[in-house]
Amino acid sequence: MSTKIMADIQIQNPILPGFNPDPSICRVGNDYYIATSTFEWYPGVQIHHSTDLVNWTLIARPLNRPDLLDMRGNPDSCGIWAPCLTHSDGRFYLVYTDVKRHSGDAKDVHNYITTCEKIDGDWSAPIYINSSGFDPSLFHDDDGRKWFVNMLWDYRPGKPKFGGIVLQELDAKSLKPFGPVRNIFHGSELGMEEGPHLYKRNGYYYLLTAEGGTEYNHASTLARSRDIAGPYELHPLTHIVTSRSNPQAHLQRAGHGDWVETLEGETFFVHLCSRPLRNRGRSPLGRETAIQRLEWRDDGWPWPLEGDPTPRVEVAPPTGLDVSRTPQPREQHCDFSSSQLPIDFQWLRMPYPEELFSLTERPGYLRLFGRESLGSLFRSALVARRQQALCYTATTTLEFEPEHFQQMAGLVCYYNSRKYHYLYVSHDEQLGRCLAIMSCEGDANGHARYPLGESPIALPDGPIRLRADVQFEHLYFSYALSNDDWRRLPFKLEYSWLSDEAGTGAGNNFTGAFVGMAAQDLAGTAQPADFADFHYQELS
Known part of the structure; x- marks a missing residue:
C-alpha cells in the first residue's frame, strides 16, 4: 500500500x-x-x-x-x-x-x-x-x-x-x-x-x-x-x-x-x-x-x-492511502441477458420473486407477471432502482399486448403506494391498445388521477419505448414507436411529490424515489409484460 x-x-x-x-x-x-x-x-x-x-x-x-x-x-x-x-x-x-x-x-x-x-x-x-x-x-x-x-x-x-x-x-x-x-x-x-x-x-x-x-x-x-x-x-x-x-x-x-x-x-x-x-x-x-x-x-x-x-x-480521506475516485455521474444499461437481476434493482415486500418476474421465461427480457395494483401492500410486480441524482433520464422498451382495461404495464417513478407517476400501456374498448399517465400525489386513501388529459393515446401493436426525464422538481414523460423520435407528452408533472415530506401523513414517510418497470392485471390472469432493456443516466 x-x-x-x-x-x-x-x-x-x-x-x-x-x-x-x-x-x-x-x-x-x-x-x-x-x-x-x-x-x-x-x-x-x-x-x-x-x-x-x-x-x-x-x-x-x-x-x-x-x-x-x-x-x-x-x-x-x-x-x-x-x-x-x-x-x-x-x-x-x-x-x-x-x-x-x-x-x-x-x-x-x-x-x-x-x-x-x-x-x-x-x-x-x-x-x-x-x-x-x-x-x-x-x-x-x-x-x-x-x-x-x-x-x-x-x-x-x-x-x-x-x-x-x-x-x-x-x-x-x-x-x-x-x-x-x-x-x-x-x-x-x-x-x-x-x-x-x-x-x-x-x-x-x-x-x-x-x-x-x-x-x-x-x-x-x-x-x-x-x-x-x-x-x-x-x-x-x-x-x-x-x-x-x-x-x-x-x-x-x-x-x-x-x-x-x-x-x-x-x-x-x-x-x-x-x-x-x-x-x-x-x-x-x-x-x-x-x-x-x-x-x-x-x-x-x-x-x-x-x-x-x-x-x-x-x-479528507484516511491518511496513508493512494486514493482515486470512481467517475461520476452514474450510468446503467441493462439488457437483461443474465439470469440474475442486476443488484441495483429491488422489488416490494415479496420473498417469492418468481411470482412477480422472470429472467429466464423469455431469455433476454425481464418478464413481469401482471399482479396487484401499485397501491397493494402484498403482491406488486414492480422492479425498480433508486434515484441517486436530482436530475436523470430513464428509458425502457416494452412489449405488451393487454386484452382489457384491467391489464397495464409501463415505466413508473415511485415513492410508495400513495405517491407515484406512471406512464403505462393498457387497453380501451374504443381505442384498443393505448398509452396513458396515472398519478397519485399523496392522497391519504391512495386515489390516483388518470388518464391525464382528455383521453389515452391510441397505439399500434409492437414494441414501445418509454422515457422519464427528471429535472429537479419536474418530470416529463415521452414515448417512441419503433425507431421514431421521442414524443414528449404535454404534461409537466410535480416530481417533488415523490419525497418524504409531501402528502398526507408525510411525517411517517422514510424512504426515497425509485424508477422502474411495473405490470398489473387486476383480473388475476397474470398477463405478462416483457421489458427488453432499462437505461438510467444521471445528469447531475
Whole structure:
C-alpha cells in the first residue's frame, strides 16, 4: 500500500447517494462495510463495501429468504429499520428490525440477529431477540460479553413515546437474551432518543444515539459512562453532528449514525442526511449516507472538526492511502441477458420473486407477471432502482399486448403506494391498445388521477419505448414507436411529490424515489409484460 495521499482527492458527500438511511459501519482488516435500511424493499438491508472510504460498491442484500424476511402486508415505510452490522469472533453479525406497524400509538416491531462468516454468503436463520422497540444494536465487549440495546417504545397516554434506551445481555454463544432489562439513557432535552450504538475506549463506554426525529430537527447525541449500565454524561456539545441550527447547510436532517476507526487510528463518522430541493424543501432522494471526521481530544471525547457539528460536503480521506475516485455521474444499461437481476434493482415486500418476474421465461427480457395494483401492500410486480441524482433520464422498451382495461404495464417513478407517476400501456374498448399517465400525489386513501388529459393515446401493436426525464422538481414523460423520435407528452408533472415530506401523513414517510418497470392485471390472469432493456443516466 502506498503511503502517499493525493491532495486533490476528497471524500464527496453523500457517499451513498439516494435512499440509504440509518448507516451502520464496521471495518474488517482493510475493508469497510456499511449497512443501511431498506424498509419495504426486498431483499432487505443494503451492504456497501470500500477500501478507502471514498469509493463504495453495493455488494449484498443479506435478507433474501422467507425465513429471514417476509414483508407481505407491511405498510409503507415499515419493514427493515436501522440495521446494525458488526464483526467479531470471525463472523459478521447483522441486527435488524422488521416493523409490521408504525402508525398510531403502538408499534409492532420485531428484532432479530443473523450471522455469517462471509459478507455476501448465506446468512443464518434469524434469532429472535425482542419486540420492545426499534433501532436495535449489538455491542461486543472486550471481556467477551455481548450486549443488546434498543430504544423503548411506550404507547401509554401521557408518557413519552420514546421511553429511553434499554440494555440487556445476550448469551455469547446462543445469542439469546438473559438477565435484567435496564433503561440506561433518557436522552438530552431534544428528546426522541433512538438509534443507539455502544463503543468502548480507555475505560469509557460511549453511547451514541439519534434524537429530534428524522426530519429537520435531527441530531446525533453522544454520552459516556464508566459503567455500561450508566449513568451517562452528555458530550460538551451534546450533539456531535446536526444541521438543525443551520438551515443553509447543503446536507440537511443530519443525525442517526455510527463510527469506525481506521488501521491508523483515525475516527470517521457515518450518518444519514438529505439534500432537499432548494425551491420545494422536499427530498426525492430520501435520506442518504454521508461521512465526517472526528478527532479525539485530551478530554477523552471525540469532536467534529473545529468543534462545528454541521456536516461537511468534502472530507479528507484516511491518511496513508493512494486514493482515486470512481467517475461520476452514474450510468446503467441493462439488457437483461443474465439470469440474475442486476443488484441495483429491488422489488416490494415479496420473498417469492418468481411470482412477480422472470429472467429466464423469455431469455433476454425481464418478464413481469401482471399482479396487484401499485397501491397493494402484498403482491406488486414492480422492479425498480433508486434515484441517486436530482436530475436523470430513464428509458425502457416494452412489449405488451393487454386484452382489457384491467391489464397495464409501463415505466413508473415511485415513492410508495400513495405517491407515484406512471406512464403505462393498457387497453380501451374504443381505442384498443393505448398509452396513458396515472398519478397519485399523496392522497391519504391512495386515489390516483388518470388518464391525464382528455383521453389515452391510441397505439399500434409492437414494441414501445418509454422515457422519464427528471429535472429537479419536474418530470416529463415521452414515448417512441419503433425507431421514431421521442414524443414528449404535454404534461409537466410535480416530481417533488415523490419525497418524504409531501402528502398526507408525510411525517411517517422514510424512504426515497425509485424508477422502474411495473405490470398489473387486476383480473388475476397474470398477463405478462416483457421489458427488453432499462437505461438510467444521471445528469447531475
